Amino acid sequence: MADKNGFFDLSKTGLISKTGLTRRTALKGLAAGAGLAVAPGFVRYSQAQSSAPIKIGFQSHRTGIGAAYGRWYEKTTAAAVKAINAAGGINGRQVEVIIEDDGTDPGRGAEVVGKFATQHKTDIVFGTLFSHVVIGSAPAAGEAKIPYFVVSEGHHVASTKLNRYVFQPGITDVKSQIQSMAPWIAANAGKKVTQIFPDFAFGYDHRDYLPPALKAQGAEVIAQIAIPPTESSFTKYFPQIPPETEVIYHVMVGPAVLTFVKELGEFYGSNRPQLFGFIDSLEATDINSPGLEFLDGSHFWEGSPRYAQPDDSAAQKAYRAAVGIDDNGAAVGDPKDVSTAAHMFGCWETLYVVKKAMEDAGYKGPEDRAKLVEATEALTAFAEGPEHPQGPKTFNGKIHQCFGIQNISKVEGGKLKVVHKTKIEDGLYEAEGDYTKQAL
Amino acid sequence: MSEASPAKAYALHLGVIALLFALSFVLPEYYHGLLARIMVLAVFAMGYNMLFGYVGLLSLGHAMFFGAGLYGAGLAIIQLGWGVPLAFLVGIACGAVLALVIGLLALRTTGVAFMIVTMMFAQVFSLLILYFATWTGGDQGQVVPQPARVLNLGATSLDLTDPTVRYMSALLLFSLVLLVTLAIVRSRYGRVLVAIRENEERTKMLGYDTFSNKLMAVVVSGTICAASGAAYALLFGYVGSSFASVQYSILPLLWVLLGGAATTLGPLIGTVFMYYVIDVSSGYTSAYLLIVGIALILLVLFFPKGILGTIRQRWLGWLP
Numbered sequence: 209m210a211d212k213n214g215f216f217d218l219s220k221t222g223l224i225s226k227t228g229l230t231r232r233t234a235l236k237g238l239a240a241g242a243g244l245a246v247a248p249g250f251v252r253y254s255q256a257q258s259s260a261p262i263k264i265g266f267q268s269h270r271t272g273i274g275a276a277y278g279r280w281y282e283k284t285t286a287a288a289v290k291a292i293n294a295a296g297g298i299n300g301r302q303v304e305v306i307i308e309d310d311g312t313d314p315g316r317g318a319e320v321v322g323k324f325a326t327q328h329k330t331d332i333v334f335g336t337l338f339s340h341v342v343i344g345s346a347p348a349a350g351e352a353k354i355p356y357f358v359v360s361e362g363h364h365v366a367s368t369k370l371n372r373y374v375f376q377p378g379i380t381d382v383k384s385q386i387q388s389m390a391p392w393i394a395a396n397a398g399k400k401v402t403q404i405f406p407d408f409a410f411g412y413d414h415r416d417y418l419p420p421a422l423k424a425q426g427a428e429v430i431a432q433i434a435i436p437p438t439e440s441s442f443t444k445y446f447p448q449i450p451p452e453t454e455v456i457y458h459v460m461v462g463p464a465v466l467t468f469v470k471e472l473g474e475f476y477g478s479n480r481p482q483l484f485g486f487i488d489s490l491e492a493t494d495i496n497s498p499g500l501e502f503l504d505g506s507h508f509w510e511g512s513p514r515y516a517q518p519d520d521s522a523a524q525k526a527y528r529a530a531v532g533i534d535d536n537g538a539a540v541g542d543p544k545d546v547s548t549a550a551h552m553f554g555c556w557e558t559l560y561v562v563k564k565a566m567e568d569a570g571y572k573g574p575e576d577r578a579k580l581v582e583a584t585e586a587l588t589a590f591a592e593g594p595e596h597p598q599g600p601k602t603f604n605g606k607i608h609q610c611f612g613i614q615n616i617s618k619v620e621g622g623k624l625k626v627v628h629k630t631k632i633e634d635g636l637y638e639a640e641g642d643y644t645k646q647a648l
Numbered sequence: 649m650s651e652a653s654p655a656k657a658y659a660l661h662l663g664v665i666a667l668l669f670a671l672s673f674v675l676p677e678y679y680h681g682l683l684a685r686i687m688v689l690a691v692f693a694m695g696y697n698m699l700f701g702y703v704g705l706l707s708l709g710h711a712m713f714f715g716a717g718l719y720g721a722g723l724a725i726i727q728l729g730w731g732v733p734l735a736f737l738v739g740i741a742c743g744a745v746l747a748l749v750i751g752l753l754a755l756r757t758t759g760v761a762f763m764i765v766t767m768m769f770a771q772v773f774s775l776l777i778l779y780f781a782t783w784t785g786g787d788q789g790q791v792v793p794q795p796a797r798v799l800n801l802g803a804t805s806l807d808l809t810d811p812t813v814r815y816m817s818a819l820l821l822f823s824l825v826l827l828v829t830l831a832i833v834r835s836r837y838g839r840v841l842v843a844i845r846e847n848e849e850r851t852k853m854l855g856y857d858t859f860s861n862k863l864m865a866v867v868v869s870g871t872i873c874a875a876s877g878a879a880y881a882l883l884f885g886y887v888g889s890s891f892a893s894v895q896y897s898i899l900p901l902l903w904v905l906l907g908g909a910a911t912t913l914g915p916l917i918g919t920v921f922m923y924y925v926i927d928v929s930s931g932y933t934s935a936y937l938l939i940v941g942i943a944l945i946l947l948v949l950f951f952p953k954g955i956l957g958t959i960r961q962r963w964l965g966w967l968p
Binding site: 270271308309313314315318319322323326327339340343344346347348350351362364369370371407408409410412436437438 | 677681682775790809884885889891931937
């Protein structure tokens with residue numbers, strides 16, 4: 209029925225004769241047209257516009273320093289989209305994910321956001337982890353007026369220094385995480401804390417937010433040791449650790465972490481202070497790697513537990529199965545492919561927040577992006593369940609940031625066992641601004 | 649190599665500027681935005697080319713000049729609340745002063761030593777950005793607020809975040825630098841620079857103060873790169889330490905080598921080529937850097953003097 213140009217050829221339907229339109233054929237045509245109008249196929253055609261998939265631009269760290277995270281963020285996103293689509297999609301429309309690699313580079317990140325907005329014409333941009341890429345890309349999102357849902361855990365969104373189009377509704381920010389660790393550290397690990405952190409922004413978050421949080425709990429930071437990012441050996445820094453130290457709080461990141469732990473073990477032997485760290489250092493790294501034995505008995509922050517726990521909820525079990533991680537937090541069928549479990553749940557949960565906000569806004573297309581922003585800002589809480597398997601969360605629409613529970617896990621028998629779950633209230637702080645006052 | 653008449657040379661360059669102007673009206677939205685970014689970075693490459701192409705000094709530290717402009721302009725707005733014109737001038741001034749200081753020190757060396765010294769200075773610059781994170785934002789960088797990126801000209805105000813204004817601003821900067829570069833390389837001073845590149849000892853014997861001439865070239869080169877950095881901060885709203893990393897010292901070298909060293913239009917061609925290869929290939933595979941690498945190898949094999957350099961060598965000897 210279609211001509212060579214792909215257009216529907218009425219002359220081949222019998223509705224229009226080759227010799228011209230007669231009264232009889234016109235009446236037949238009207239009847240046939242009425243029949244077509246009520247036929248299922250016609251209904252589908254007329255709804256084609258509103259049934260087009262929701263397009264989500266996934267700004268992925270496929271290459272560069274964030275590649276290990278990027279790969280697992282993609283897996284989690286694919287699993288969430290599959291689940292959302294199987295349950296009917298968003299507003300009855302299927303979800304399609306378009307991936308662009310940002311190379312974990314802020315310059316390329318901004319270009320990728322522009323590409324999503326103007327070439328792929330996606331409805332939103334989603335999924336960025338590394339803080340410098342988020343901050344570098346945020347202006348492009350604000351200028352294109354495209355909602356930008358990041359899964360970064362950085363405090364940059366909640367600082368209200370970005371813009372109204374940037375949200376972080378699926379993972380608690382680092383300021384809140386640190387603050388919520390303080391009560392447990394002071395009560396269980398020790399009152400005199402020495403911090404060892406990388407001498408760049410990720411380390412500075414810990415440097416700046418931990419001391420006041422500990423002070424509020426009657427503990428104190430007695431030394432702060434910043435290690436240059438170019439350092440590859442750490443032994444020379446360890447004599448700076450005061451002897452009265454009861455807890456070493458470490459947040460080293462990158463490949464050097466294995467050397468750091470090994471050298472710390474050699475320095476202290478079996479008589480060491482308590483160790484507390486953030487699992488960021490060891491995401492996608494097997495906790496049983498050679499050299500990490502020294503971590504046995506130490507504690508870590510985890511956003512979501514890497515290892516399956518005896519009291520895992522049904523939602524947590526279903527989430528792990530959907531994403532494809534085994535009880536040890538590695539890919540099913542490949543025990544060496546360790547996931548970034550502590551963070552990647554944020555992709556799953558963010559997509560369900562997007563779904564909820566789009567449904568609340570009656571989102572139809574890019575013309576409704578402002579409505580989507582307002583609908584997201586209007587959200588206040590997410591209950592624990594299949595959509596939020598990590599746990600319940602509150603959401604502050606003024607600072608575009610969610611707050612959830614955190615886990616403290618102990619390294620025991622080569623596994624991470626959750627020994628404490630914080631309360632949401634432990635991580636709440638005064639808002640530093642209000643995005644809703646900015647123009648859309 | 650024959651030389652084009654001034655009219656022919658300027659006609660070609662004005663034609664390129666006219667083409668870029670016309671493209672503003674026909675390019676799809678995404679490529680419109682991308683070309684604005686490319687023009688700003690092509691200015692960076694032109695600045696690099698001034699030193700590498702015409703004087704033969706291979707620097708691996710030009711990211712510091714770009715970074716000086718980027719942070720000079722960005723921090724003038726973020727920390728001091730200054731307006732766009734002043735911030736832009738501060739960025740350029742930072743680059744010029746830094747280039748003068750680095751030039752005075754680094755030009756005591758030549759060849760590989762010059763390469764290493766410039767790289768070390770750039771590394772120091774990069775680490776200083778991290779060290780003074782309280783003001784610079786460290787490795788995360790900072791956003792230049794959108795409301796501050798408005799150029800007030802009397803009763804008129806130009807929003808630099810508007811795609812058309814941004815494109816035209818980038819084009820204006822690119823055009824100015826292109827014409828200034830052309831004027832320099834065609835001038836007596838430009839010939840002295842080429843003479844230094846070809847045989848510094850002979851140039852000295854002819855009575856030229858090669859150190860002063862080279863120092864001037866470092867300052868001009870650094871100032872142009874800083875102008876690019878300042879424009880980047882103002883037009884794209886982000887200042888970050890990754891732009892001062894060694895990667896951004898190597899990129900302009902690649903762009904210039906690809907387009908053709910010591911050609912006035914080569915930096916633009918090289919930047920466009922590299923950007924589009926990355927943009928298109930990354931849509932097909934995450935191993936796009938492999939494709940970029942293969943493209944570079946093929947170019948070195950078949951266009952050893954870069955695209956425009958080889959064209960000049962084989963067919964159009966008059967190209968400036």
